[in-house]
Amino acid sequence: MPADSTAADLPGLRDVVDGPLHDIAGRFSRHLAETWPHRALVIFTRECTGRPRKVAGDPETTGKITIPELEALKAAVRPGSATRTTAQLGGAARPVWSVHDPGGTLLVLIPRTARKPVPRPKLLAELFGIVATSIRQQVTQASPDYLTESRAASSERARTIVEMAATQERTLVTVLNALRSAKLDAEGARAAATDAASAALVALRSAHKTDLALSEEPVHTAFARLRREVRQVLRHHDAELEFVEPQPDARPLCGELAPAARAMTCTAVLAFTAQPTLTRLRVAWSCDDSSLRLDIRDHESGRLDVDALHLQLDGRAKALGGTVEVDAVSGWGSRVSIVLPRSLARDSTETTGLSRLNRRELEVLRHLAQGLRNKAIAERLDITESTVKFHVANVLKKLEIGSRGEAAVLALNAGIA
Numbered sequence: 408m409p410a411d412s413t414a415a416d417l418p419g420l421r422d423v424v425d426g427p428l429h430d431i432a433g434r435f436s437r438h439l440a441e442t443w444p445h446r447a448l449v450i451f452t453r454e455c456t457g458r459p460r461k462v463a464g465d466p467e468t469t470g471k472i473t474i475p476e477l478e479a480l481k482a483a484v485r486p487g488s489a490t491r492t493t494a495q496l497g498g499a500a501r502p503v504w505s506v507h508d509p510g511g512t513l514l515v516l517i518p519r520t521a522r523k524p525v526p527r528p529k530l531l532a533e534l535f536g537i538v539a540t541s542i543r544q545q546v547t548q549a550s551p552d553y554l555t556e557s558r559a560a561s562s563e564r565a566r567t568i569v570e571m572a573a574t575q576e577r578t579l580v581t582v583l584n585a586l587r588s589a590k591l592d593a594e595g596a597r598a599a600a601t602d603a604a605s606a607a608l609v610a611l612r613s614a615h616k617t618d619l620a621l622s623e624e625p626v627h628t629a630f631a632r633l634r635r636e637v638r639q640v641l642r643h644h645d646a647e648l649e650f651v652e653p654q655p656d657a658r659p660l661c662g663e664l665a666p667a668a669r670a671m672t673c674t675a676v677l678a679f680t681a682q683p684t685l686t687r688l689r690v691a692w693s694c695d696d697s698s699l700r701l702d703i704r705d706h707e708s709g710r711l712d713v714d715a716l717h718l719q720l721d722g723r724a725k726a727l728g729g730t731v732e733v734d735a736v737s738g739w740g741s742r743v744s745i746v747l748p749r750s751l752a753r754d755s756t757e758t759t760g761l762s763r764l765n766r767r768e769l770e771v772l773r774h775l776a777q778g779l780r781n782k783a784i785a786e787r788l789d790i791t792e793s794t795v796k797f798h799v800a801n802v803l804k805k806l807e808i809g810s811r812g813e814a815a816v817l818a819l820n821a822g823i824a
Contacts, residue, residue, distance in 0.1 A: 420534060424541035426766045429461070435538055436463035442526055443504065445516040451477040452512040452542055468517060471497030480505060481513045489528035489535075506532050512539035546666050623659035626699075627652065630692055633669045637676055637690060644680055651691035653699075660699065664747060667727060668692070668701055671720055675703045675743040678716040682708055682741075698729075698749055704742040711741035720745065761817070763805045771798040775811050776818035 423434045436448040447464030449472060460477065462469035480494045484507040494503050494515075502521040506514040514535045525531060630652050641648065660668070672690060679688055684707050691702040713733045720731045720743070729747035764772065767788075774784040781795045788795070802814055 420537060423538060427764070427769075428542065428545050430765070431538065431542065432461035432463040435535075439516070439531075439534070443516055443531060444519045445504070446519055447517040449477065449515040450512065450538070450542070451481065451515070452539070464517070468497055472515075473497075477513060477515070480515065481507055481511075484513070487532065489525045489531040491523075491525050504531070506535045508532075508536055508539040510536075510539055510543055512542060514539075623661060624665040625659050626657040626692070626694060627655060629660055629665040629669065633672055633690075633692075636669060636673055640673055640676060641680065641688075644685070646680070646685045647687045649687070649689040651689065651693075651702075653692040653694045657694040658696075661749065664699060664727065664749065667723060668699060668745075668747060671723055671745055672701050672703060674719055675701075675716065675745075678711060678719070678743075679703065679705055679741065681712065682710050684708055694749070696749070699747045701745040701747070702742070704740060706740040709735045709737040709739050709741055711735040713741075716743065761806070764802060768798050768802050768805070771795060772802050772814060772818050775799070775802070776815040778815070 419438055423431065423438050426434055432448055432450050435450070436445070439445070439448070445464065447468045448462065449469060450461040451459060451474075452461075453459055459474060460469075460472065462472075476494070476496050480492075480496070480503070483494070484490050484492070484505050486507045486509045489504060489506045491502065491504055493500055494505070495501075496503065496515070496517075501517055504516040504518055504525045508514070512535075514531075630650075634650055637648065637650075672692075676688065676690065679685055682705075685705060686707065687705060689702075689704050693700045693702070711733070713735050717731060717733045720733075724731045724745060724747065727747050729745060732744045733742075735741040761769075770788060771784060774787060779787070781792050781799065785792045785795045799811065799814075803809065803811075806814060806817060808814055808817065
């Protein structure tokens with residue numbers, strides 16, 4: 408990207424941030440390739456607990472990079488600048504270009520030329536700042552598309568972790584049993600090998616716990632963040648706020664559930680403030696082993712726009728397998744009740760398939776769910792009818808279904824129509 412082409416290349420940056428979150432690393436990698444040639448790219452953010460590592464490039468490299476390595480690199484890089492350094496990544500010392508965004512998101516580029524300094528470091532930091540902000544906004548807004556993709560990622564990730572841990576644990580236990588056998592000689596060697604295998608077993612279990620910690624958020628922490636966000640939303644409003652915290656001993660929330668619950672609660676709070684009068688608002692979360700319940704209510708005019716608010720919340724709730732109830736009684740008050748299941752549907756092929764659709768395919772799927780034919784969809788999206796046919800074929804293939812009707816039902820059930 409030449410020095411005078413920054414403004415002209417802004418449409419390219421728009422393409423980076425305007426698309427499915429799970430592929431943002433690939434789009435950003437392509438955008439940077441000319442000015443910042445690299446073999447691999449990693450975006451590390453705790454905002455996305457389902458996929459905290461978003462990677463592009465050489466899979467032999469990116470597949471070995473661990474979360475603790477990225478945490479260590481982030482702690483070593485000063486926020487707000489692009490830096491060339493050497494970091495331990497994928498079990499080896501590598502020269503890297505890195506940017507630690509002030510919001511807490513980390514960019515790592517493994518350059519093709521090891522000794523080359525970071526080209527145009529200020530511009531790289533500014534470009535990544537826009538991408539990092541886009542990621543945070545998508546997570547904060549918790550759209551149905553993001554929740555569907557995040558739910559699939561969390562399910563896939565959790566299943567992989569469990570399978571990996573079980574396999575490695577069985578292997579190490581077998582080694583330990585063999586080394587402890589009295590039939591073996593060389594006591595000193597056996598003792599050393601036993602210690603090494605024991606240490607590896609402890610490290611494996613520790614890594615499993617660390618990864619789980621990154622994919623969960625304590626309920627009290629999530630509610631404390633909600634309290635701050637609601638107060639910020641209502642900072643110019645005179646309504647009295649009452650917060651009812653969930654039980655202190657409630658177990659943590661899975662990754663996508665916490666930001667979704669906060670986003671849905673804030674959406675409801677904003678809808679309540681649109682009423683002619685609002686003097687008091689009660690916001691409560693409660694938990695049990697199976698679900699998280701969000702309850703927002705007032706005792707005012709009862710003039711809440713029930714239909715509009717239900718439309719805003721329903722898609723998000725359905726993406727997580729939850730339900731929404733919105734009631735308003737004139738002269739008495741209004742109430743929003745949202746119930747979200749705490750467990751993931753581990754074997755949801757629909758969710759996994761939806762996560763593979765790109766932005767345009769999701770748009771086509773939404774229109775399919777509305778019963779529109781190809782010609783009408785083409786007019787709505789301002790594309791040709793043959794292009795619509797191409798996208799429909801891709802949707803059916805990725806979802807592994809055989810008809811438009813099945814696609815429509817799947818979209819409606821997932822809450823993205």
